[in-house]
Amino acid sequence: MTAADDHPGIVGSPAPTERVLRWPDEAATAAFAARLAAAPELRRAFIALHGDLGAGKTTLVRHLLRACGVAGRIKSPTYAVVEPHEPTDAAGAWQAWHFDFYRFDDPREWEDAGFRDIFASTGLKIAEWPEKARGVLPTPDLDLFISSDADDVRHVTLTASTATGRALLRQVADGAPPQENLYP
Ligand SMILES: Nc1ncnc2c1ncn2[C@@H]1O[C@H](COP(=O)(O)OP(=O)(O)O)[C@@H](O)[C@H]1O
Ligand SMILES: [Mg+2]
Numbered sequence: 001m002t003a004a005d006d007h008p009g010i011v012g013s014p015a016p017t018e019r020v021l022r023w024p025d026e027a028a029t030a031a032f033a034a035r036l037a038a039a040p041e042l043r044r045a046f047i048a049l050h051g052d053l054g055a056g057k058t059t060l061v062r063h064l065l066r067a068c069g070v071a072g073r074i075k076s077p078t079y080a081v082v083e084p085h086e087p088t089d090a091a092g093a094w095q096a097w098h099f100d101f102y103r104f105d106d107p108r109e110w111e112d113a114g115f116r117d118i119f120a121s122t123g124l125k126i127a128e129w130p131e132k133a134r135g136v137l138p139t140p141d142l143d144l145f146i147s148s149d150a151d152d153v154r155h156v157t158l159t160a161s162t163a164t165g166r167a168l169l170r171q172v173a174d175g176a177p178p179q180e181n182l183y184p
Contacts, residue, residue: 015160015166015169015170016160016166016169016170016173017159017160017161017165017166017169018157018158018159018160018169019157019158019169019172019173020155020156020157020158021155021156021157021158021172021173022153022154022155022156023056023153023154023156024153024154025152026056026059026063028154029056029059029060029063029154030063030067032060032063032156032172033060033063033064033066033067034063034067035171035172036064036067036168036171036172037064037067037068038171039167039168039171039172041141041164041167041168041171042068042124042168043094043122043123043124044122044123044124044164045124045125045141045142045164045165045168046119046125046126046127046138046139046140046141046142047124047125047126047127047140047141047142047143047144047168048126048127048130048137048140048142048143048144049061049126049127049128049130049144049146050130050131050143050144050145050146051144051145051146051147051148052147052148054148055146055147055148055154056146056148056154057128057146058076058100058128060144060146061074061098061126061128062074064126065085065087065096065098068087068089068096068124069087069088069089070085070086070087070088070096076098076100077098077099077100078100078102078103079103081099081100081101081103081104081109081113081115082097082098082099082100082113082115082118083097083098084096084097084098085097085098087124094122094123094124095121095122095123095124096123096124096125096126097118097123097124097125097126098126098127099115099125099126099127099128099133100127100128100129101127101128101129101130101131101132101133101137102128102129102132103132104129104132104133105132107133107135107136110133110136115136116136119137119138127140139161139162140161140165141160141161141162141164141165141168142158142159142160142161142164142165142168142169143158143159143161144156144157144158145157145158145159158172158173
């Protein structure tokens, strides 16, 4: 990390828009989720999760919702496309929607199922398989690209496209310097 990264307010040193992280095990995924849950910006963010089946997208969402104070069993939305949640913290309840667009193939559903309204609302929108809803989905604040290597280590690239996304990136990258040098 450079001195400029430590002081994102300095004129001429824009906030970073990309980070590479490494999750050696599910505990690392959970630790990341806990840092993300602590960001106030999460409550109005749209986060898109990319990666093959088994990459760990649903696992991350479950840890994140749990860290946000969602109690009980966290159902996966695979058949329903979206699963609403109501995280509760000291300030009260707020809204979170977990999307899985794997089976989304009719853009009319975007209007009919009220997805447009959800994306116009505050609250967290987090989506698996955003590629399947290309053309109707807005630009994510933050994109996560997750891949798994032969040792089951997850390599995660985070890309921020908005001020909200950059704020989230700062939050989760705290204490985690850019790791591009790990990939010569
Ligand atoms: N960081 C990690 N390291 C090792 N295994 C993980 C990690 N994250 C998740 N897993 C495991 O890999 C699987 C990922 O499944 P899932 O989260 O359903 O993937 P996806 O939603 O991307 O298809 C789960 O069995 C989970 O326990
Ligand atoms: Mg999944």
